Amino acid sequence: MGYSSRRPRRANEEWENIACVDTVRELVLDNCSSNEGKIEGLTEEFVNLEFLSLINVGLISVTNLPRLEKLKKLELSDNRISGGLDVLAEKLPNLTHLNLSGNKLKDISTLEPLKKLDSLKSLNLFNCEVTNLNDYRESVFKLLPQLTYLDGYDVEDREAPDSDGEVNGDDDEEGNEDGKEHFDEEDGDEEEGVVGEEDEVSGDKEEEDLGIDDDDEDNDEDEVKAVQGEKRKREPDDDD
Incomplete structure (x- = not known):
């Protein structure tokens, strides 16, 4: 669930009539106007928020961000943030992706609070002055050893994959495998049932072709009994 804005406005206008903010997981407030560096309506009530986008909202610091313990991805590009990043660790302890591109970050030391x-696995600093420093990438990876990707590339200059796509793909794969196994088992049961019926029909047909039926069997038994009776009648005569 997300919200977006095409013209500057206060963010709380976007959800003033929306209930159950504790169910929102994605919130996009790009181009909204902040009030003295604070987004009105963005509070700690968004307890399940995992993705927050605040692109070009006029932020000069992150001091007024609410505590969002489940937030994983934060977009802060094209603002005027120049420091004060120590607040992020306190308020967003589980952050994995942070985009600070297009801000006023000039020195490597400003990143130390991270x-x-x-x-934190991914950090984006495109179009920040700090990227112009000598040995910028080596310095950042050394300062932040927990990082896997900086500006979309790892320490060996390999491009970052779409982590969201990979997670979903794994889930779908597992679901398909389970579904396939279940489907095969059902097909197997159906095939066994069909084969059994065909065998029974074939057996009945063979008996018909051979001329064997229940009435013939009864007649054969009667004939045997009659022969045995005749034999018993003749046996005394043979003794005489």
Whole structure:
């Protein structure tokens, strides 16, 4: 569930009539206007929020962000943030992806507070002045050893895959495998039933072709009994 804005406005206008904010997992407030660096309506009530986008909202710091313990991805590009990142570790302890591109970050030292974000895997600093420093990439990877990707590439310059796609793909694969096994078992049962019926029909047909039926069997028994009776009648005569 997400919201977006095409013209500057206060963010709380986007959900003033929306109930159950605790069920929202994705929130997009790009191009909304902030009030003295604070987004009105964005509170700790969004307890299940996992993705938050605040692109070009006029933020000069992250001090007023609410505590969102489940937030994993934060988009803060095209703002005017120049420091004060220590608040992120306190308020967003489980952050894994952080986009700070297009901000006013100039020195490697301003990134040092991010060391406390143990789960941070991806950091984007495109179009920040800090990227112009010598040995920028080596310095950032050394400062933040928990990082896997910086500006979309790992320490060996390999491009980052779409992590969301990979997770969903694995889930779908597992679901398909389970479904396939279940489907095969059902087909097997159906095939056994069909084969059994065909065998029974074939057996009946063979008996018909051989001229064997229940009435013939009864007649054969009667004939045997009659022969045995005749034999008993003749046996005394043979003794005489």
